[in-house]
Amino acid sequence: MLYVRPLTVIFLFLLMTSDFKILDSQSECSRQFRVVGYLPDYRVDQLNLSWIKLLTDLIYFSIEPDESGGLDLSRINESSFGTLREITRKHNVRFLISIGGWGRSQGFAGMALNKDLRQNFIHQLKNFCLLQKIDGVDFDWEFPKSQEEASAYEKLLIETKSVFSKFRLLVTVAVNPHTKLGESVYQIIDYIHLMSYDHPDQHSTYQQSLSDVSQQLRFGIQPGKLCLGIPFYGRSLQNWNQAMAYSDLVRQFDLSEGVDLVGGIYFNGQQLVRKKVQYSLQKKLAGIMIWEIGQDTTDQTSLLQTINQTLNR
Template sequence: MVAAALLALSVPFRVAGYLPDWRAADFQESWAKGLTEVIVFSASPKSDGSLDTSKLDHFPWAKLRALRTKQGTRITFALGGWDRGTANFPVVAHDPALRNTFAKAVNAACDKYKLDGVDFDWEHPKNPTEEADYGKLVQAVKESFKGKDRTTSLTIAGWQKFPKDKLQYCDFVQLMGYDHEGKHSTMEDTVKDLDLVAALGAKPAQTVLGVPFYGRTYKGQKSEATYADIASRFTLKPEDDTAGDFYFNGPKTIAAKVALARKRKLAGVMIWEIGQDATGPLSLLAAINRAKP
């Protein structure tokens, strides 16, 4: 029991942040301060089980790899994301031979770009068959990582299903705690989403709470804006979560969500996405770094 407690204390609080390809050229080291992992976004599956990694070629790899030396940051890559690879995931996941080809392609990408693992982001399986196949796909990749220091993360919405017996092949289960209707990322919805992920079978020690670095309108015409843009357009205080028609998470709410993650003994938090933050006292990343263990 004592050894287990000491091990738990030695595991750093996970702070993972996505860096999408459309922000790659503007990447600044300050965006990654305190991050334990940067997830570059993204590659996507092809129908033959290979990967389209063309978007990965445009990232500032020298800067990203320097983060490993400076602060021990792991660099992984996302597979999929909203409309990327949506049509091909079901085809590849359903066929054992294609799953094997896919696992080899993931390892080849990790070798080529010197990456520490992969994040699965199929949005979304449409039926029980696709959900079951998704579990088999994650298993195939995780088993192909045997003997290598590579991790798998599964990024899901709170309502999303995933086979309970396949969660063992996910080092992390990342909850997208945002994009609800109305005020899209309230504390109340976050608690409900975490309860859903727990009911799915994810352990606290593998669960990661996703937080938004952007706002969405909760009345009037639907639109989105980066938190940095909202902070530049309105005079904000750290406790503010609304401005104009926008709802977002300000520093006080972000810190409260980090505190919630700590209280529930979660693995950490995840950010979508690191290129959207404001600078100075309103910085959300700074709020996370102050609030984390």
């Protein structure tokens, strides 16, 4: 007679119940709300690394695609990158690498438009993730300039996911609110990170976030794959190009939780951040995304701590 241990029986029972899911790098428990934080290479030294434990995912910004199909790793500091990898592993936080981004996307077109170069790029990217023992990549091409480039981007995403799925590596994408990806991309991609900020005037209001989410849902992305982006910085109403980190605003001004405008600079304060998190929970979104955690404070005014407190109420 086959002997089955009690714990095995319990596991089999749970496995047969409809609301039980095994947690791995490509599927997560429906009860887990993702808190995704970007951290630029130039901000690592300014971050209280102990706060990484409040995230579910950390995305290191960034490496750049090379037009020849290679990877430009020149912005990666091996020491700090290794430290981040160890901290995320210690706290069971997924660690991803950003590809491209604003001012770092020049190499996308030449690589993505050529099938052989695409394949070489994907191969090198896969090897980088496996060698560095990270959990996946986050694409951010800002921006394709033609329909041909947009189609090549979709091919790049689909082909990357096809390869990465064999190694249980995540493939996520950061998108502008008006960016529509193909249905085939929405089906295979793990998550979409919605950059719901940098709008004209007050650059990231509550109503604008609702509108951005609604638009992405109309495009065809499932709510459970969409993360609402929240800025940890403000922009001047008089000069949109003038931005200020939330931590600098706290140092310069006497802020209360309900304040979102000070010194002519609009930002997301604690009350508004809490409201956006609550909305994301109500809409059953995958979670929220933060640009970027190095701009936060480390005391009771912290926006990341506000997010954590909201989720644990």
